[in-house]
Amino acid sequence: MSSDLPNAKGSTPATDPSQEVKFYNDPAKRALVFQVLLVLVIGAFIWFIVSNTLSNLEQRGITTGFSFLSQEAGFGIPLSLIEYSEASSYGRTFLVGLMNTVLVSFLGIVAATILGFILGIARLSDNWLIAKLSAVYIEIFRNIPLLLQIFFWYFAVLRALPSPRQSMEFFGTYLNIRGFYMPAPVTEAGFGLVWGALAIAIIASVLIKRWAHKRQDATGQIFPAGWVSLGLIIGLPLIAFVIAGAPLTFDHPELKGFNFQGGMTIIPELAALWLALTIYTAAFIAETVRGGILSVPHGQIEAASALGLPKTRTLRLIVIPQAMRVIIPPLTSQYLNLTKNSSLATAIGYPDLVSVFAGTTLNQTGQAIEVISMTMAVYLSLSILTSLFMNWYNKRMSLVER
Amino acid sequence: MKYELQPTLPPPANTIGAIGWARKHLFNGPLNSIATVLLAWLAFTILAPVVQWVLIDANWTGTARESCTDGGACWVFIGQRIDQFLYGFYPDSETWRLDLAFFLLLGLILWLAIPKLPAKGIAALITLVIYPVIAFFLLTGGSFGLEAVDTHQWGGLSLTLVLAVVGMVASLPIGVLLALGRQSDMPIVKSLSVVYIEIWRGVPLITVLFMASVMLPLFFPEGMTFDKLLRALIGITMFQSAYMAEVVRGGLQAIPKGQYEAADALGLGYWQKMILIILPQALKMMIPGIVNTFIALFKDTSLVLIIGLFDLLAIVQAATNDPKWIGYATEGYVFVAFVFWIFCFSMSRYSQHLEKRLHTGHGNRA
CATH class of the missing domain: 1.20.5 (Single alpha-helices involved in coiled-coils or other helix-helix interfaces)
Known part of the structure; x- marks a missing residue:
């Protein structure tokens, strides 16, 4: 912003051209x-x-460089989405940590989005009780530090669960202090047919939507493309499933010795982190959603009803598209915040990137510079990707609007 | 025949008063009525046991866990440890210094926040420049006849406040400089500011704290040592200044271009233009944003427990592991949550109030 003019003292000689x-x-x-x-x-x-x-x-006596990544790590990780053992390398622990970070962030983003949208819309409800309860939720949870919420769920709630032998049981699932045990689906030969049917259903839905759009443009008749697509996406794979002879069995968890074996497990660290991230971020997303909906001028809704659009279609065609334009940029930054906040995992020992890499690996190898820079680089690239997306989105949206 | 105005009839009984209100806001339509009843039942089933536990069945007085007999919350635990939760391991005879520093700060903030009080500029100057010096000597001691208190004895709520306030006060000037740098015409200054801001905003605070605690000692010559608190403060300040810079940038962008042009037309230099014309207007608009980042920072200070400092959360966490009080973790967390909530909620209310006030004052703001 510095001016093109010279500064105050410099501008006086301008009256006298002889003086430079x-x-x-x-x-x-x-x-x-x-x-x-x-x-x-x-x-x-x-x-x-x-x-x-x-x-x-x-x-x-610390040698710099990244050669430590190929050394044997020698420590176990309780949750890993890829093959990992104590004999794996530090490079592999980096990958495991990264994938665990992605896992909890993804789960958190999905759940927080759903809860946040419900709360944000609820806060605008005509119903006084719904609006107030939602407001109370938002004001409580966004004003309490996330770390405290993680601790609360982990140490106060999940630590109070019974031991494996006294597990709570409902419908073949078990809940105890070591985690939540569920039957794991095991696909058998022929399950590929179901995947194929799902793919066909999705392609068909897209085609139907296009055709319905064209027909509406030409004739003005509306075709319920949404319901038909839903029917296809659920129905076709179901038919394929029956034709293939139900090629799916469940691996049930069983109590063996002191713990459950088999099935799928959600470890308490993951559950606590997921709960806390969801509950905390949902409060912020709710505020974003509320702001977005309020930003749609009331005249738009009145114009829609003047055109004779019913209430649901007003919402779907007029309010939501315009509200989303306002909602999506702050929503992406909430997603980014959630991903960054998932690094608090290290406080309760969920094996995320910061915990296994910037924690255990750093302590074992002493390669502070390399480890911290790699960790920071991961988060940094995530945030750069997010802001690139946001710039692209804003550009696209502003073109559409003006 | 008389054409007199008859007294107006009262509106139907079911449209006014509590019943009318309930019909309008709770039971307008079958779906809403069902939702109201269901939610009221749900809220009651959740809230009733909570109230029962927190207030009705709770034990408030006593000296040991034996006093907790009613099955509710055991607030005796908090009562017995409250000094530690507030002052950390600060020597008992010296805690008045923490109190004094706190009430001084409170007074200054009230001076700044209450619109009727005069001389805001002086108040801001005292808060940002003079108060930190006073607080530093008051808290660390070792001069003016005060007993020196090592920073490893600091803890509890007072440490949380120290981290948040120092992080805030130190990051404000850096943030202003960075924001000005980002708006600058000088390409190198601009790109350096952008890189700095985007790096710190892109990484989680916890990695910054890790970096400050592990890498910082490597960056400086052998003899130079920082204590743990200072390292955390450096990390927090670097991190916070990037966020502050974005808030300041928002404020700078809210100033109409005509103000910049008018300052140029008067022949003011860059710094004169900024200090006399732009920043005074921009800072006023930034206050809500500054308060919001302060709330975020205040909540984030709890992360220092990961690098081994005993802030409010960490000290309560440690106390819940004390064998004398084991099993009272929930009480501890509820207490910490309550303290944080009071601070954050009141600040966010203040910032909302301020936004409204500023909004009416600048009706033509874009």
Whole structure:
């Protein structure tokens, strides 16, 4: 924002053309000098830090570099989406941690979005009780630190569950202090048919939607494409499932010795983190949704009813598309926040990226610089991707609007 | 025949008063009525046991866990440990210094927040420049006849407040500089500011704290040591200044372009323009944003427990593991939640109130 005009003192000689502007009063030259100085100072500071770090590392006998990634890790991780054992390398622990971060973030994003939209719409309800309860929820949970909420769910609630032998049981699932045990679906030969049917149903739905759109444009007749698609997506795979002879069995968890074996397990760390992230972020998403809906001018709704659109179609065709334009940018940043907040996992020992990599791996190898930079780089690239998406989205939306 | 106005009849009984209100807001339509009844029942089944546990069945007085006999919350635990929760391990005889620092700050904030009080500029100057110096000498001691208190003895709510307030006060000037840098015409200054802001905003605070606690000692020569608190403060300040810069940028962008042009037309230099014309207007608009980032920072200070500092949450967490009080974790967490909630909720209310007030004052704001 520095002006094109010279500064106050520099502007006086302009009345006298014989006198040149002094070089230190010329903004362009001043800017150049200032920037050169700034680069020098920052360069010197970085050199100071790098040289100190190198000599410090040398003194402690730590070799720099990423060769440690191929060394054997030698510690177990309780939850891993890919093959992992104590003999795996540190590089593999990085991957396991990353995938666990992605897992809890994905679960959290899905649940928080659903809960947040419900709460945000509920807060605008005509019904006083619904609106107030939603407001109370939002005001309570967004004003309590997330870490405290994680601790509450983990130490106060899930730690109070019974031991494996006294597990609570409902419909073949078991809940105890070690986690939540569910039957795991096991697909047998022929299940590919079901996947194929699902793919066909999805393609057919897209085609039907296009055809319905075209027909409506041409004739004005409305075809219930949504219901038909829903029927297809559920129905076709179901038919395929029956034709293939129900190629699905369940691996039930069973109590063996002191713990359950088999089935699927949700470890308490994951459950606590998921609950806390969902409940906390949903409060923020609800506020975003409310703001988005309120941002649609009332005239739009009146215009829609003047056109004779029924209430549900007003919502679907007029309010939601316009509200989403306002909602999506802050919503993406809430998703990003949730992903970054999932790093609090380390406080309760959920094996996410920060916990297994910036925690255990760092402690075992001492490669502080490499480990912390890799961890930060992961989050940084996520946030850069998000902001790229947001810029793209904003650009697209503003083109549509104006 | 008389054409006199008859007294107006009262509206139908079922449209006014409590019944009318309930019909309008709770039972307008069958679906809404069902929802109301269901939710009321649900709220009651959840809230009644909570109230029972927190208030009715709770034990308030006593000295040991034996006093907790009613089956409800055992607030005796909090009562017995309250000094530790507030002051950490600060020596008992010196806690008046923490109280004094707190009430000084409270007074200054009230001075700043109550619209009728005069001389806001002086108040802001005292809060941002003079108060930190006073608080530093008051809390650390070692001069003016005050006993020196090492930072590892700090803890509890007072440490939480120290982290939040220092993080805030230190990040404000850095944030202003970064925001100005981001708006600058100088390409190097601009790109350096953008890189700094985006890096810190892109990573979670916890990795910043890890970095501050593990990497910072490596960055400086052998003899130079930072204590744990200072390292956390450096990390928090670097992190917070990036967020602050974005708030300031928002404020700067809200100033109409005409103000910049008018300042240029008067022949003001860059710093004169910024300090005399732009920042005073922009800062006023930024206050709600600043309060909101402060709320976020205040909640985030609880993360320092991961690098081994005993803030309010950490000290309560530690106390729940004390064998004398084992099994009272919930009481501890509820207490911490309550304290944080009071602070955050009142600040967010204040910021909303301020937004409304500023909004009416600047009707033509885009």
